[in-house]
Amino acid sequence: MKSERGFQHAGREQGLRERRDDSYRDVAKMPDPAACPVCHATYLKGRWTWLDAPAGAASHKCPACRRIEDDFPAGYVTLRGEFLPQHRGDIIGLVMARGESGKRDHPLQRIIAVKDVAQGLLVTTTDAHLASVIARAVHDAYKGELKLDYSKDENFLRATWSR
Numbered sequence: 001m002k003s004e005r006g007f008q009h010a011g012r013e014q015g016l017r018e019r020r021d022d023s024y025r026d027v028a029k030m031p032d033p034a035a036c037p038v039c040h041a042t043y044l045k046g047r048w049t050w051l052d053a054p055a056g057a058a059s060h061k062c063p064a065c066r067r068i069e070d071d072f073p074a075g076y077v078t079l080r081g082e083f084l085p086q087h088r089g090d091i092i093g094l095v096m097a098r099g100e101s102g103k104r105d106h107p108l109q110r111i112i113a114v115k116d117v118a119q120g121l122l123v124t125t126t127d128a129h130l131a132s133v134i135a136r137a138v139h140d141a142y143k144g145e146l147k148l149d150y151s152k153d154e155n156f157l158r159a160t161w162s163r
């Protein structure tokens with residue numbers, strides 16, 4: 001379980017993280033076709049899919065698996081407030097369902113972890129868009145307050161929902 005301190009630390013290191021982030025998006029040296037040896041996603045004609053890899057595809061770990069391995073999220077969703085403990089199971093169910101459909105449609109959009117933190121729950125994702133989908137889904141279902149802080153290039157999102 002990641003500590004709250006770790007989460008704060010991530011915020012302070014934001015500039016550094018965004019620079020390092022480039023290494024996950026570098027497609028210039030991507031072999032095509034390629035297959036991820038961890039999740040078996042296939043890189044084909046410039047995009048990651050769940051199609052079967054063609055014969056001769058190179059073995060290359062996908063950016064989502066690398067982020068999971070490094071515990072290096074592109075999205076943080078913090079869920080907090082007094083409403084949360086009473087509805088924790090339903091809210092986690094909704095978060096996981098959004099995570100599953102995100103992953104099904106977009107191989108690089110995955111939940112890394114759902115953790116208990118001092119404020120409530122912290123959901124980390126491999127993709128900023130998935131973090132926004134999850135945060136908006138919780139807000140749509142349970143109302144409350146939602147705050148979305150994107151990085152300038154929108155590749156990183158910190159979302160906070162409270163009720």
Ligand SMILES: [Zn+2]
Nearest residue numbers: 036039062065
């Ligand atoms: Zn993978």
